[in-house]
Amino acid sequence: MKSLPLRTILLLIAMFSIPAFAESGNKSDLADLKQGLDTVWVLLGAFLVFFMQAGFGMVEAGFIRAKNTCNILTKNFLDFCMASLGFFLIGYALMFGDGNGFLGTKGWCLLGLEQTVNGLPLYAFWLFQAAFCGAAATIVAGGMAERMKFPAYLIYSFVISAFIYPIVGHWIWGGGWLSKMGFADFAGSTVVHTVGGCAALVGTSMLKPREGKFAIDGKPNVFAGHNIPLASLGVFILWFGWFGFNAGSTLGVAGGFSIARIALNTNLAAALGGIAAMATVWKRFGKPDLSMAMNGALAGLVAITAPCAYVEPWAALVIGASAGYVVARGVELLDKLQIDDPVGAFPVHGICGIWGTLCVGIFGRESLGLANNGFVYGGNPMQLGIQIVGSVSTVAFIVVGMGIVFKLIDLTVGLRISREEELQGLDIGEHGMEAYGGFQIFSTT
Amino acid sequence: MKLIIAYIQPHMLQDVKKVLYKAEVYKMSVTNALGCGEQQGYKESYRGIKFEVNLLKKVRLEIAVNEDFVDKTIDAIIEGARTGQIGDGKIFVLDLKECIRIRTGEKGNKAIG
Numbered sequence: 073m074k075s076l077p078l079r080t081i082l083l084l085i086a087m088f089s090i091p092a093f094a095e096s097g098n099k100s101d102l103a104d105l106k107q108g109l110d111t112v113w114v115l116l117g118a119f120l121v122f123f124m125q126a127g128f129g130m131v132e133a134g135f136i137r138a139k140n141t142c143n144i145l146t147k148n149f150l151d152f153c154m155a156s157l158g159f160f161l162i163g164y165a166l167m168f169g170d171g172n173g174f175l176g177t178k179g180w181c182l183l184g185l186e187q188t189v190n191g192l193p194l195y196a197f198w199l200f201q202a203a204f205c206g207a208a209a210t211i212v213a214g215g216m217a218e219r220m221k222f223p224a225y226l227i228y229s230f231v232i233s234a235f236i237y238p239i240v241g242h243w244i245w246g247g248g249w250l251s252k253m254g255f256a257d258f259a260g261s262t263v264v265h266t267v268g269g270c271a272a273l274v275g276t277s278m279l280k281p282r283e284g285k286f287a288i289d290g291k292p293n294v295f296a297g298h299n300i301p302l303a304s305l306g307v308f309i310l311w312f313g314w315f316g317f318n319a320g321s322t323l324g325v326a327g328g329f330s331i332a333r334i335a336l337n338t339n340l341a342a343a344l345g346g347i348a349a350m351a352t353v354w355k356r357f358g359k360p361d362l363s364m365a366m367n368g369a370l371a372g373l374v375a376i377t378a379p380c381a382y383v384e385p386w387a388a389l390v391i392g393a394s395a396g397y398v399v400a401r402g403v404e405l406l407d408k409l410q411i412d413d414p415v416g417a418f419p420v421h422g423i424c425g426i427w428g429t430l431c432v433g434i435f436g437r438e439s440l441g442l443a444n445n446g447f448v449y450g451g452n453p454m455q456l457g458i459q460i461v462g463s464v465s466t467v468a469f470i471v472v473g474m475g476i477v478f479k480l481i482d483l484t485v486g487l488r489i490s491r492e493e494e495l496q497g498l499d500i501g502e503h504g505m506e507a508y509g510g511f512q513i514f515s516t517t
Numbered sequence: 518m519k520l521i522i523a524y525i526q527p528h529m530l531q532d533v534k535k536v537l538y539k540a541e542v543y544k545m546s547v548t549n550a551l552g553c554g555e556q557q558g559y560k561e562s563y564r565g566i567k568f569e570v571n572l573l574k575k576v577r578l579e580i581a582v583n584e585d586f587v588d589k590t591i592d593a594i595i596e597g598a599r600t601g602q603i604g605d606g607k608i609f610v611l612d613l614k615e616c617i618r619i620r621t622g623e624k625g626n627k628a629i630g
Contacts, residue, residue: 284531492600495528504562512574514549515527 110324111196113331117320118196120313121203125152125210127309131370132214133507134303135363135415137295137515139497140218141507147213147222151229155206158234163205164198167238173249175242190323200320201241204260205233207317208268215272215417218282218295219494222502224481232271236473240267240466254443254455255462256436258334259321261378261428262466269422270470272413278478279487281412283494292407295414298515300362307366311342314373318380333440334380338373341380341392345372348396356400364400370420371399375428379435382442387435395424426463433459518613518629519587523578524552525598525606530576533597540593542580544629550577555603575606581613583626 129148133141155163161181168189169176179185182198189197209229216225241263243250257263286292297303318338319331349368354360372392376383379391402419406412413419433456436446444455481487493501500506506513525533530547537545551572558571582590591608599605618628 492528495531497528500559500561504560506561509563512549512551 106324107191107193110191111193113325114192114196114200114320114323117316118200118203120316120320121200121207122152122313124203124207124310124313124317127306127311127313128207128210128214130302130306130309131366132217132306132415134299134301134306135214135297136217137497138298138508138513139499139506139515141298141499142503142505143222143498144213144217145507146503147225147229148210150226151209151213151233152206154226154229155209155233156202158230159202159205159238160198162234163238164201165238166235167201167241168246171242173243173252175239175248176246192323197323200323204264204317205237205241208237208264208271209233211265211268211417211421212272212275214415215269215413216275216279217414218498219279219488220275221486221489222498223485224487227481227485228275228477231477232267232474236271236470236477237263237267239473240469243466244462250462250465253458253461255458256382256432256442256455257378257429257462258381258432259318259377261374261425262462265374265377265421265425266429266463266466267425267470269418269420269425270467271474272417273411273422274471274474275478275487276413276418277411278475278482281410282414283491285412286410290410292410297363298513303363304366307369310370311373314338314342314377318377322381330381333385336385337380337383337388338376340385340388341372341376341395342369343372344389344392345369345375345396345399348372348393349400350396352397352400356404364403367399367403367416367420368396371395371424374421374424375431377425378428379432382432382436382440382446384435384437384440387431387448391428391431391435395427398423398427426467429463430456430459433457518616518626519582519584520611520613521578521580521582521587521590521594521608522611523580523594523598523606523608524550524575525578525594526600526604527574527576529598529600529605530578533578533594536593536597537580537590540589542582542586542590542593544580546579548577548579550575554607573604581616581629583629 125148129145132144132148136144164182165177165179166175169178171177182194185194187194209232242248244255244257244263245251282295284293285295315335315338319334322331322334325331346365346369349371350360350365353364372395375391375395376388383391399416399419402423403416406419432442432446434447436442436455437449438445442455445452447453447456478487489498489501552575553571553573558569558573560567561570578594580590587610594608615624616628617624
């Protein structure tokens with residue numbers, strides 16, 4: 073009975089407002105509603121992508137040794153802070169500002185820009201893009217884990233988010249030369265993952281392997297991850313966040329069919345990645361290794377990121393499964409080459425980022441918004457060729473660009489900590505605190 | 518028969534193991550230990566408050582050897598664990614009365630080897 077007056081009021085409001093809406097239900101009201109809906113959608117995506125930061129943190133922490141946990145989490149934390157700053161001051165202008173085909177030159181600190189971008193408020197678009205930038209920066213933390221100086225990492229994370237990532241982003245998403253060519257990367261297999269993964273490869277090769285990782289005869293030693301439950305939580309968080317990463321990249325809800333297909337494709341690829349990586353490692357080494365299955369799910373997600381909007385569900389299954397197989401073999405390959413990538417950042421983000429980018433040219437469909445049909449639809453190699461050009465030029469730019477950045481950091485503040493500190497653990501050495509206070513960690517590596 | 522007990526820096530364990538293997542000493546027990554000696558503690562800080570950690574993490578090695586291996590083992594531990602800094606650790610050598618291998622019931626020198 074109490075709610076009766078409230079109901080009456082609501083009814084009255086409804087009676088008056090519905091006709092009012094219908095009368096003045098002109099285009100501008102509907103456009104407002106559309107923009108509002110799209111803004112909520114993109115901000116939801118931004119929040120989900122931001123949450124992936126937690127996923128990266130947990131995966132990386134779980135896959136490394138206990139004595140470096142505080143260090144890796146500090147890196148994950150601070151690189152998002154640095155990316156937010158760098159992408160606000162400089163990055164956004166380089167990526168989305170008007171300029172030439174190579175980089176943008178307007179909009180430093182978001183000043184002097186139109187308040188509406190792609191039918192969205194500038195600030196909503198910025199937040200979404202900044203979360204992506206943070207994701208690219210944090211991928212590298214895992215590859216360079218357990219032996220990198222913390223100040224060096226801070227400098228690196230500012231530079232990649234203010235300069236390196238936005239330049240590639242401008243080529244592909246900011247109206248630069250690759251986008252003019254017809255290169256398609258829907259949600260960032262190249263822009264985010266190839267960039268992050270290749271930067272991790274450059275960094276980890278320059279750092280050299282962790283102390284004792286490879287025996288004198290070249291055989292890799294096992295430095296087992298210290299907390300598999302944390303790592304699996306991280307993978308689930310990433311999978312969850314990826315729905316925002318891919319489906320949010322539509323930058324709008326439209327009729328809903330597109331975001332639904334993207335969400336479905338994203339999920340299928342992750343699932344098949346997990347299955348394929350587990351099957352591969354099971355067959356090769358006799359046991360279904362959880363850590364590899366998790367890497368496989370991430371690989372599927374990375375690979376579907378570029379083609380998610382352009383492919384049919386059956387192709388998402390194929391893309392996910394192939395990525396799962398590729399990542400399992402990629403991890404083996406790096407061990408063979410004696411490149412020490414503690415969490416598999418390059419196989420997951422680099423190799424599968426490239427593979428996903430090429431998949432656009434293989435499985436993409438013109439009817440789903442791509443410029444040309446992919447190779448499997450009529451054998452037209454045009455789109456695949458463009459995708460190859462995009463991937464190759466991005467890899468080349470990152471290898472050269474990040475090579476110079478890491479070299480300069482090495483010459484000034486130094487990249488690698490001392491052997492003594494590495495053996496003792498970076499938690500004490502770099503941060504003066506431990507991740508598991510009150511616990512006695514027993515580690516023989 | 519002697520029982521050699523050594524307390525070393527945890528991060529030197531890998532090096533010590535390497536040298537011990539080179540000296541053909543393959544059998545050892547390793548446990549976690551906390552201890553304080555001349556090294557004093559080190560400073561940690563938590564939320565701006567500095568504090569001294571006095572009981573330091575060490576690793577305790579126990580190796581039972583026959584007489585002819587005593588010096589070799591001690592030398593190997595020193596070679597692996599020594600940095601020249603305070604805190605490198607200590608080695609104790611004790612007489613060992615008996616040693617029995619559970620599987621076979623062998624006793625003494627045979628059981629150690």
